[in-house]
Amino acid sequence: MTYIRDAAGVAGFIERWLREHVAEAGAVGIAVGLSGGIDSAVVAALARRAFGQDMAALVMPCHSDPSDEADARLVADALDIPCERVDLTAVYDALASELRKIGVLQGPALSNLKARLRMASLYAVAQARSLLVCGTSNRAEIATGYFTKFGDSAADLLPLADLLKGEVRAVAAHLGVPERIIRKAPTAGFWAGQTDEGEMGLTYDELDRYLATGDAAPEVRERIEARRRNSEHKRRPVPICVPEV
Structure with a gap:
């Protein structure tokens, strides 16, 4: 695919970009959630190269598939990433219990929590x-709104936001991310069996091709553009009301 940029060049650029922005903010490094997926593995690996031990990679299980935590540990061990665990299951259960008392029973509202x-x-x-x-959001996720507003989209830096999913895979291979993680079906881990592509009704290859070239089957184009239209509020700054009185 000619629209996939050179992995080594992209990785080196992002490392420099991270150092510049962290220094500009007067910080010492970055914090990232390590989910067991490829996007967070790439961000954590780049942070390790850019900042050494001045970083925090958090594994945060919350009714999660145990294999996701095992994959996060695999990444941390393979790339010598400092990794800590914060179990959110009890906190989630307590808050979800209170919300159910006022009628928030199931579905995306509790998953996004x-x-x-x-x-x-x-x-x-x-x-x-x-x-x-x-x-850790990539270009395809941001373009389609496939992220939780004020959840995984809430960040100080978005180093992968201009990278197609294929470019994330290429950078992952360049950085030595374990092959199991590169080949793993992307998932937000909100419920058993959930995958990104299954939920969106689109493959990342279709998204990459359309975003890079504008080329797609008519039904794919319409599905992507519909997701883009319906999620526009997620990408815009919060509107501020300025009364003209």
Whole structure:
């Protein structure tokens, strides 16, 4: 695919970019959630190269598939990434129980609560250690709104936001991310059997091709553009009302 940029060049650029922005903020490194997926593995690996031990990679299980935590540990061990565990299961259960009392029973509202608890945890650690929170969303996820507003989208830096999924895979291979993680089906881990591509009804290859070239089957194009239209509020700054009276 000719639209996939050179992995070594992209990785080196992002490392320099991270150092510049962290220094500009007067911080010492970054905090990132390590989910067991490829995007967070790449961000954590780049942070390790850029900042050494001045980083925090948090594994934050919350009714999660145990294999996801095992994969996160695999990444941390393979790439010598300092990794800590914050179990959010009990916190989630307590908050979800209170919300159910007022009628919030199931569905995306409770699933997205997991992402927002992880965001709050990352910011708590980052503030205490003079770190910046690094998000892991890639270009395809941002373009389609496939992220939790004020959850995984809440970050100080988004180093992968201009990278197609194929470019993330290429950078992962360049950085030595374990092959199991590169080949793993992307998932937000919100419920058993959930995958990104299954939930979106689109493959990342279709998304990459359309975003890079504008080329797609008519039904794929319409599905992508519909997701883009319906999620526009997620990408815009919060509107501020300025009364003209």
